Amino acid sequence: MIGGLDIFFDKAELAAIESLRRYLDEQLEPELAAHGEDFVPKDKMQSWTQKLAEFGLVNAPQPESAGGLGLSWKLHVQLIEELAYSSGDLAIAALVNGSAASMLVKLAPEHIKTRYLPRLLAGELFASVGISEPDVGSDVAAAKTRAVRDGDHWVISGEKTWITNGEYSDFFICTCRTGENELTHILLDRNEHPYEVRGIPKIALNRQSTSQVFLDDVRVPVENTIGEIGSGLKNTLTLFERARVHVGSWGYGMARRALDESIKYAIDRSQHGKPIAGHQLIAEKLAVMATEIDAARLLSLRAAGMIDAGQRCDKECAMAKWYGTEIAVSATRQAVQIHGGNGVTKEFIVERLAREAMIAPIPDGTTEIQKLLIGRSLTGVSAFR
Ligand SMILES: Cc1cc2nc3c(=O)[nH]c(=O)nc-3n(C[C@H](O)[C@H](O)[C@H](O)COP(=O)(O)OP(=O)(O)OC[C@H]3O[C@@H](n4cnc5c(N)ncnc54)[C@H](O)[C@@H]3O)c2cc1C
Structure with missing residues (x-):
């Protein structure tokens, strides 16, 4: 514990x-x-x-x-x-x-x-949430996938990408443009409103599904609208707040594993007549990793505690996401270094952790976007239009 x-x-x-x-x-x-x-x-x-x-x-x-x-x-x-x-x-x-x-x-x-x-x-169904598109990443307000009203249906066309759980998804909550300045969330049932899914191979995390989703004039009843028509952007930004705290903990969870593996290795492996844990430069790496992981957890628990208390915490969530995912990259990289040549082999899991951690700073708003959000919260001046 x-x-x-x-x-x-x-x-x-x-x-x-x-x-x-x-x-x-x-x-x-x-x-x-x-x-x-x-x-x-x-x-x-x-x-x-x-x-x-x-x-x-x-x-x-x-x-x-x-x-x-x-x-x-x-x-x-x-x-x-x-x-x-x-x-x-x-x-x-x-x-x-x-x-x-x-x-x-x-x-x-x-x-x-x-x-x-x-x-x-209950863990029986899988969901996907689709905002990103080939031309739409950090700028979520620019989503192009279009839903046009036809009587009591939406007709949806477009392409989404990087969609987590895509191949597993039983339903898909899709961010659609329903007017010039209007985004709306619409739920598509995989069986009733078929969409095509194609997996995207990645540097790591390939056990699960990250996918492209293609929508070609898919008819969906208007009653499958999630939230008010036109509230898609506001609701996406609120959704990000909670998701980001969790993405932060995903990052430092991987980092904590890298630390534990590194501690074991540094005690077992001897060079220059003593365990490498006894060499000061290795001890320093372990100390930095451990402290950064704890700091990341404190940021996340604070943000989650504020969510529990019903307090606004967009800045705190952005801090938790940025820091937790970036220290995942640095800690897993140091774990490879501590393992020496063994660190880049499949025999030791730090090799996989380093590839996985590299992904963490990207989804749910990149590190750069989190920093812009923190800056806006501190000064009231926005980097976005
Ligand atoms: C494994 C994985 C799972 C994902 N799952 C989902 C999902 O389920 N649903 C979904 O909708 N999306 C998902 N995404 C997409 C993810 O949210 C986007 O990749 C992310 O928002 C960045 O968008 P982009 O890749 O288009 O990069 P871009 O927005 O093109 O950014 C490229 C680079 O430019 C920087 N940049 C962009 N704008 C600015 C700016 N204003 N100032 C400074 N720098 C800037 C970025 O930080 C980045 O470094 C996933 C991505 C990955 C990798």
Whole structure:
């Protein structure tokens, strides 16, 4: 157990964290190791997400009235850290299912909630949330995918990219342009409103799905609109706030694993007549990694605590996301260095962690965008139009 966690969590919460940790160490990790880094088919991924739901992923922070457990965002952020420690892939799949759940709880009409939420929270269904497009990344307001009204239907055309869970998705919450200055979220059911999905191979995290999604005049009933027509941009920005804290914990969860692997290695490996842990430059690396990971966790727990308290925390969430994901890159890079030549081989997991961590500063707003948001919050002067 991480030192000092009892300052943030009560006994029941600590027990929940410990029992997830036990499942991840004893069951999930051996299964993941046996599977390797290849793409995980949907039924296998589903068996894991269903099991993880028993430990509160992604249902813990959702209200009991919606089928959630009514626990805190703080606890959920800690559960994501634990999952990322064992599997960055499963953590990103859970993060996106969690974002979709939050959107449905907050914005969806009752018939959509009843139909999708219980099974999503139980880990049976997969959701995708689509904002990014080939020409639309950091500038989310520029989304081009068009939904045109035809009677009581939307007709949707366009292309989305980088869509997490795309190949698994049972439904897809798509950000669509419904007017010149108007974005709207619309839910497409994979069976009823078919969209084409194509996986994107990446440097790492290929066990899970990141995809292109093609929409070609897909007809969707207007009753599948999520939130008010025209509220898509505002709702996307609110959604990012919660998602970012979790992306931060995803990052430092991977970093914590890199640290633990490095500590073991530095004690076991001897050079110049003593364990490399005894060489001051190696001790310094470990000290920096450990301190940065703890600092990242403190930023995330603060932001999640503010969400629990209903306080505005866009700046704090941006800090948590930026810092947690950037220290993932630096810590995993140092972990490779501490492992020497072994660090770049498949025998040691720091090689995989370094590739995975490199991805973390990109989704849900890049590091550069987080810094611009923090700057705007400090000065009131926006870098954006
Ligand atoms: C693994 C993964 C999963 C993802 N999952 C999803 C998902 O489920 N749904 C979804 O919609 N999207 C998803 N994304 C997309 C992600 O949100 C975008 O990649 C991200 O917002 C950046 O957009 P971009 O890649 O187009 O880069 P760009 O916006 O083109 O940025 C390129 C570079 O320019 C910088 N830059 C851009 N604007 C500015 C500025 N104003 N000032 C300074 N620098 C700037 C960026 O920081 C970056 O370094 C995912 C991405 C990845 C890698």
